[in-house]
Amino acid sequence: MSADLPRRRYARRTFAFMGAYVAVNAAAVAGAFDDLRRPGAWVLGLAIAAPVAAQIWATLELMRQCDEFVRAVLAKRFIIASGVAMALFSAWGFLESYAQAPHAPGWLIYPLFWAAFGAVTPLVRTSR
Known part of the structure; x- marks a missing residue:
């Protein structure tokens, strides 16, 4: 495996996960989810947290592959x-x-x- 391959994978994963993080946060700040009831608000909070967990996984994967x-x-x-x-x-x-x-x-x-x-x-x- 090329030494650059893990870094390229990490960069792609980072852009994907942080793109999702920014998109959901931007939509929330813009008011797209203002009418959510309690269960929906919990789902939104977990949806925003999911890319955070995924980014941590991507970093650990980079460590594993190096x-x-x-x-x-x-x-x-x-x-x-x-x-x-x-x-x-x-x-x-x-x-x-x-x-x-x-x-x-x-x-x-x-x-x-x-x-x-x-x-x-x-x-x-x-x-x-």
């Missing part, structure tokens, strides 16, 4: 970014509870994770 070094570096970046995102979001939650900081919706953890992943990527170049 060689050991790339897999280890990606895993290290993933773990560090997860820790950074959880620490920041937890800190914000405590600020909400004790310092009356404005509420941050829970779904922000996902873009926060990817922002952290982007920030740590140039800093993590080795699996050590």
Whole structure:
């Protein structure tokens, strides 16, 4: 298997999953789902979350298809970014509870994770 093939698959999957994520979110923001009753709103919430889960799967698939070094570096970046995102979001939650900081919706953890992943990527170049 060519080294570029897993990256191309990942890119295609990312564009497909995030395209669905953006499309459903844009429709929701535009009011397409404003008249939903409770069961429909639950389905909408899960429909928006499905591409998030799929993107995480695509990232894990990329890790599985790469060689050991790339897999280890990606895993290290993933773990560090997860820790950074959880620490920041937890800190914000405590600020909400004790310092009356404005509420941050829970779904922000996902873009926060990817922002952290982007920030740590140039800093993590080795699996050590």
